[in-house]
Amino acid sequence: MGPLMRERWRRARQGRGQQMFDKPDYALVGVIRIPELEKSPTRAIGRRVLWALFALFVCSLVVYFDRGGYSDGKGEPMTYLDSLYYSTVTLSTTGYGDITPVSESARLINILFVTPLRVLFLIVLIGTTLEVLTERSRQAIKIQNWRNRVRNHTVIVGYGTKGQTATAAIIADGVRPGEVVVVDDDQAALDAAAADGLVTVRGDATKSDVLRLAGMAHAAALVIAANRDDTAVMVTLTARELNPRAKIVAAIRESENTHLMRQSGANSVVVSSETAGRLLGIATITPSVVEVVEDLLSPEEGYAIAEREVDPSEVGGSPAHTRDLVLGVVRDGALHRVGDKQVEEIEIGDRLLYVRQGERG
Template sequence: MGPMTRFRSAMHELSDRSEHDLVGIIRMPASRVSPVTSIMRRVIGALLALTATVLIVYLDRDGYRDVNEDGVSFLDAFYYATVSLSTTGYGDITPYSESARLVNILVITPLRVLFLIVLVGTTLEVLTERSRQAFKIQRWRTKVRDHVVVVGYGTKGRSAVSAVLSDGVDPSRIVVVDQDQAMLDAASLLGLVTVHGSGTRSDVLRVAGVPRARSIVVAANRDDSAVLITLTARELAPKAQIVAAVRETENVHLLRQSGANQVVVSSETAGRLLGMATHTPTVVGLVEDLITPDEGLAISEREVEESEIGGSPRHLSDIVLGIVRAGTLYRVDSSEADAIERGDRLLYIRKVTPASD
């Protein structure tokens, strides 16, 4: 087996693994339950199991024998239920009729197991977490379509995720790929799906569902990594929208040749804002407001309404910046944007209302 064959084999090894093997690589967002709520659920479950056992024993009390031979009272039924469910079993009250023994086998024994499960729920929760994660991963891999994959969860990646969330995308439809576990933990707290691994590897991107993704954000820390990630992602997802960030302008053409639809030059953009701030600081403030999704103003995109077709985008109540037609953006001052056509999308400025706590 040659080096290239071994390399290709290693590339597909991760994506061919079962869901149990992917636990620890893919991490599905966990439901947020407070410790107090978790404890209260277990206590209620234990009390329900105990109450059911007491009622079953008391209703069939004639089938039980007490060493005192004075019959089984409700207190005796409660006593028997507690010592039975806790597996203590002193033997002073025992089932002797066939019906009582059958009920013990078919009903009380499962309740005893349930009671013990509730009592040691924390330990079992740890033991069953891997199975639950494997089930979630299997269900997610079969259903995930048209999601957003963010490769790199540094400053750029976190800002990109924040912008996507502000557009109303469900957190479970955003997948973050990174090698830093601390970064992935932070993403998981937001309800995002995380994949531990290098975005330059095709098997890791396959696990993240890149072949079925709608959009891919490449937010690597290094330009050479961004080029390789983009090239690999484009090979896996020929029709996906790929947006990449680079530090240097000279690398833009490499990203475009690798398959990026849009390339953002982080250093150049920051430099322009710094230059503008020296003589027009208020303009910089407005630009920052437009690209900050939390509050104030934001640039957004929407479908045209039926009543807007045929009219001019300059006469709308929204501040329209351009029209997106068949995937091409026309600025509002261009002749192509004189009239709105069916199927167009409007690029406009919307007011963002801060979310209440």
């Protein structure tokens, strides 16, 4: 993308970037979703029913112990069944009036015990309604807290097959689910991400205000798993403008668009169609090679490719003679293969790309 086109793209977004970002937190409920622990509806309803029965039982005991202060309208002595009946109609605010407190002690007990139990009983019965009414406020508070503290996280654009696989690899490599933010405009994809415990943002990732909501300005990395190459280019441009330091990794379908992704600011570009084609070709001749590649790309089992800092004892030595199987040396942001004359000796500040034992290997 040339400088003129880039400038036009930038001007087209001026004045719109803050439109959604500056909205109050309560207006973002439904756009940003913070993961919560899943609660069983059956268990929640059962808990409320038990609390209601407990309140009813306590009230009936209080009334029965002071049954001499009550009149049932017939002048007959109160039984426990009468006490239970009175508690039921009182706590449910039905109040038929056929049993009433007549003594001062019974009325005092009604004030101190029965009335608070009535309030508790009603709260338990309408707890679900209250929870729904307060959910929006709770989400707004959680969104505010999340926006204030989100830093050095990973943003995933697109939660299809590629996005889900990339996220699984990131989490398997030690990143907590709460440090991953998924941006997508497909509600089904967002629901799947939320079920995986990820923070989600609903919207078009090519728009700067949507990426701002995802905390792109403070993100450590961005993974673009869009379905279209032009979308990947636009997302890269938008993200690079918001965060010049973030590591941007993108998947595209056509190799001819690789240079566009590089010019737009992507650090790494994966051509998914060509990569899959190579593996298919290799599998026809040496299927075991594909198995090894899959093993290396799965951090949780077998072997995995990782990157680490250089140990002081390794400085000055050859990358081929370290304790690990080193594949390359990262120096000044550039990767050099083992055997390259530029990295015949390890220097301070280098990082080693090596094969390590997987978590369950």
